Amino acid sequence: MQLQWTVGSVAITSFPESETPTSPRFLFRDLAKAGVLERAEAAPWLRPHFVSKDGYLLQKIQCLVIEAGDHRIAVDTCVGNDKSRNNELWHHLQGPFLDDLTGAGYGPETFTHVICTHLHVDHVGWNTRLIDGEWVPTFPNAAYLFVDAEYEHWKSEPGLFDGEDVFGDSVAPIVDAGLAEIVPPDHRVSDEVSFQATVGHTPGHISVVVESDGERAIITGDMVHSPLQLADPELSSMFDTDSDQARATRKAVFPDWADGETLVIGTHFGSPTAGTLRPDGNGYRLDV
């Protein structure tokens, strides 16, 4: 089932690339499945959508498409096909993502913008695709928006995992093709779509704010990887570049998002992926 939400006159549609139970140790080094089940005991809303019976995290990798007036915007472009990747699940992937997108009436040439909440491997993959041995922009008519601090950081960093060149195959070709726009972390794309700086997971990480007709939605990006971190904002993912800053960011923004009205769409949250946030105990709960 395809997930779609409306925010005033704006539509947001989910195009998942993969949806899989994930070992908690992949994201949280010290958290075993038994620990996840304890947390789900204390925050029963986590089940059944976000934590499985046996303590796996129910996560997905998805592209969220925003349609706002004349703008058609892809937010985060997943892992991509044909990329050489350290993670064997992602290595030389041959998935139907682009066919699914095109088949649903969202041909890549129809997009006006691509937003990457940050430049990690699972957020930039479909920025490019392999044609005749070259990485070419998948969305040939789009402006690709990269946040300045994020772009500068990964340009000079070797990347998250050994043996892969995420920047080289998924970011640099966009710049070379003249499609990149380097923008500040408070960038506004249109009347309805703007960025909110949510740094810590990475140095230039942003979340995407959608506002229309008095309604609001947030696309989190990876400032919160799993709903476990809503229940416990102290919990930092091992992929956070600066875990103290990431924690401070969660504590700073969740109170604003937790008004019971804002639609919070978790970039990696398993289906149904979105809900409204409310204070609950020492953290928050997502009502789906």
Ligand SMILES: [Zn+2]
């Ligand atoms: Zn991610």
